[in-house]
Amino acid sequence: MDSMFDEFSTEQKELIHILHQVQSDFGYIPPETIGRIARHLKISESDVYGVLTFYKAFSLEPRGKHVVTICMGTACHVRGAPRILDEFSRQLNVEPGGTSEDKQFTLETVNCVGACALGPIAIADGEYHGQLKTSKIEKIIETISKNDDTTKE
Numbered sequence: 750m751d752s753m754f755d756e757f758s759t760e761q762k763e764l765i766h767i768l769h770q771v772q773s774d775f776g777y778i779p780p781e782t783i784g785r786i787a788r789h790l791k792i793s794e795s796d797v798y799g800v801l802t803f804y805k806a807f808s809l810e811p812r813g814k815h816v817v818t819i820c821m822g823t824a825c826h827v828r829g830a831p832r833i834l835d836e837f838s839r840q841l842n843v844e845p846g847g848t849s850e851d852k853q854f855t856l857e858t859v860n861c862v863g864a865c866a867l868g869p870i871a872i873a874d875g876e877y878h879g880q881l882k883t884s885k886i887e888k889i890i891e892t893i894s895k896n897d898d899t900t901k902e
């Protein structure tokens with residue numbers, strides 16, 4: 750058994766829990782942990798990879814301390830999501846899909862979070878901001894910047 754996963758049994762149902770733990774410990778899933786997880790659970794690396802790429806909560810790239818996600822689904826798009834994305838990108842100085850050099854912010858996009866009537870929507874450190882206007886963005890960034898414990902949930 751891999752000591753890194755001592756607290757988890759070797760049952761396959763532990764896969765999600767282990768991935769959450771690794772994501773929480775490292776801020777992402779380091780590629781070298783995939784083989785260790787597979788050996789611990791006696792499953793293939795492609796099984797691990799398949800699950801971790803299926804869920805948006807897991808990332809193979811290091812992410813910023815604060816994550817801002819902009820919905821770019823159709824309903825949000827027609828209500829101005831591109832302007833919202835541009836403004837976050839400008840204020841954070843991060844390209845969509847990227848992470849700031851100081852590893853403080855990651856800016857992501859998603860296609861529909863199931864709350865289309867509230868578009869355009871941004872999710873900042875897990876908090877939804879619906880019917881968002883560009884004038885509110887500075888305040889949202891200021892608020893999450895003060896929140897230092899988001900990666901320890």
Ligand code: FES
Nearest residue numbers: 822825862864865
């Ligand atoms: S398109 Fe944005 S929530 Fe559905």
